[in-house]
Amino acid sequence: MKIKQNISLKEKNWFKTGGTTKYYCEPKTENDFKIALNFASKNESNIFILGKGANILVSDNGFDGLTICPQNKNIKIDNNTITADSGVEIQELIDYSLNNNLIGLEDFSHIPGTIGGATYINIHYFDKFLSDFLIKAKVINKKTAEIIEINKDWFNFGYDQSTLQKKEYYLINATFKLKKVNEIKTAYAKGRRDEIIRYRKRQYPNQNTCGSFFRNFHENEVDLIINNKKMTFVAYYLDKLGIKGNLQFGNAQISYKHANMIITKNNAKSSDVIQLAKKIQKLMLDNYGIIPFAECQFIGFKDCPLLNSNYKQHRNNYSLLPHQPSNEHKSVYK
Numbered sequence: 098m099k100i101k102q103n104i105s106l107k108e109k110n111w112f113k114t115g116g117t118t119k120y121y122c123e124p125k126t127e128n129d130f131k132i133a134l135n136f137a138s139k140n141e142s143n144i145f146i147l148g149k150g151a152n153i154l155v156s157d158n159g160f161d162g163l164t165i166c167p168q169n170k171n172i173k174i175d176n177n178t179i180t181a182d183s184g185v186e187i188q189e190l191i192d193y194s195l196n197n198n199l200i201g202l203e204d205f206s207h208i209p210g211t212i213g214g215a216t217y218i219n220i221h222y223f224d225k226f227l228s229d230f231l232i233k234a235k236v237i238n239k240k241t242a243e244i245i246e247i248n249k250d251w252f253n254f255g256y257d258q259s260t261l262q263k264k265e266y267y268l269i270n271a272t273f274k275l276k277k278v279n280e281i282k283t284a285y286a287k288g289r290r291d292e293i294i295r296y297r298k299r300q301y302p303n304q305n306t307c308g309s310f311f312r313n314f315h316e317n318e319v320d321l322i323i324n325n326k327k328m329t330f331v332a333y334y335l336d337k338l339g340i341k342g343n344l345q346f347g348n349a350q351i352s353y354k355h356a357n358m359i360i361t362k363n364n365a366k367s368s369d370v371i372q373l374a375k376k377i378q379k380l381m382l383d384n385y386g387i388i389p390f391a392e393c394q395f396i397g398f399k400d401c402p403l404l405n406s407n408y409k410q411h412r413n414n415y416s417l418l419p420h421q422p423s424n425e426h427k428s429v430y431k
């Protein structure tokens with residue numbers, strides 16, 4: 098496996114922004130992963146694991162370390178379990194399992210990314226989480242390059258949460274327990290997959306975005322109650338601000354399809370996305386007294402480039418729609 102130098106990350110992430118990485122490699126085997134980690138250790142390099150770049154924003158100054166982009170792509174079936182390497186794309190795994198009469202994962206249809214990135218954030222769609230299906234996995238230790246097998250508990254999964262986020266281990270593969278069904282039930286599941294894909298194509302922007310930019314709130318972070326439930330969907334509050342398709346900074350703007358999705362235009366910089374996201378945070382603070390936090394992962398930045406919970410000083414210098422809390426929850430947010 099070749100370790101390359103000064104590779105642009107711009108075309109390797111969905112925002113299509115950001116600078117170069119000092120070193121870059123594409124491991125295909127467990128041994129390649131070990132070679133990559135040993136190289137990083139020898140060169141005292143920071144490490145960034147890149148999937149399809151569907152949930153990241155890369156600094157305009159790039160990443161001063163080794164970017165490892167897993168290209169291990171095996172899928173193996175054993176009865177009702179399926180094991181996929183970290184470099185396998187989510188949709189590829191869904192299609193493969195459906196073609197083998199294994200159902201369950203189809204709710205994640207059309208979510209871009211790899212099994213590595215999906216496990217890192219514990220992808221979710223409405224009430225379904227990847228952790229509902231994952232039963233065990235193989236991970237490699239960043240410092241020792243030792244590969245260990247672990248079970249689901251190790252991950253300490255939650256909403257947008259997994260042990261991988263400590264960045265001490267990287268995912269090599271993951272095993273999912275699915276449901277073995279007959280041809281008719283498989284046909285229904287395939288229909289559901291196709292319908293979800295159609296819906297998502299209509300509902301969300303399909304390029305130059307990282308999907309939902311901010312994570313939803315935890316119940317203890319919000320006061321608003323609708324239908325006896327805390328309103329935790331960040332898109333609900335963003336919609337009320339009237340920013341959909343309206344707010345922009347430089348070449349980054351809020352999608353007209355979804356208030357929690359930032360899209361970039363030609364020649365956008367990552368700094369445009371950051372400035373726009375900060376604008377949104379300030380609007381939320383001014384209108385609702387709460388700051389949304391990013392679901393998007395920041396790569397190559399020294400500190401988190403957004404406002405954090407200590408942010409106190411804020412000004413209201415944007416033209417806003419008035420805050421109109423509603424008791425109706427008509428739209429569907431995720």
Ligand SMILES: Cc1cc2nc3c(=O)[nH]c(=O)nc-3n(C[C@H](O)[C@H](O)[C@H](O)COP(=O)(O)OP(=O)(O)OC[C@H]3O[C@@H](n4cnc5c(N)ncnc54)[C@H](O)[C@@H]3O)c2cc1C
Nearest residue numbers: 148149150151152210211213214215217220221268307308
């Ligand atoms: C249009 C659009 C729609 C989306 N819709 C959804 C949605 O409905 N639900 C949802 O949950 N997400 C959604 N997302 C977000 C994104 O698809 C997921 O977060 C996905 O899992 C990212 O995978 P990736 O391979 O691109 O990871 P990347 O963006 O490349 O990386 C994300 C993080 O995962 C880490 N990582 C990647 N591989 C590994 C590994 N092998 N081991 C350890 N860490 C690793 C990276 O270091 C990084 O910190 C959407 C994104 C887009 C662009």
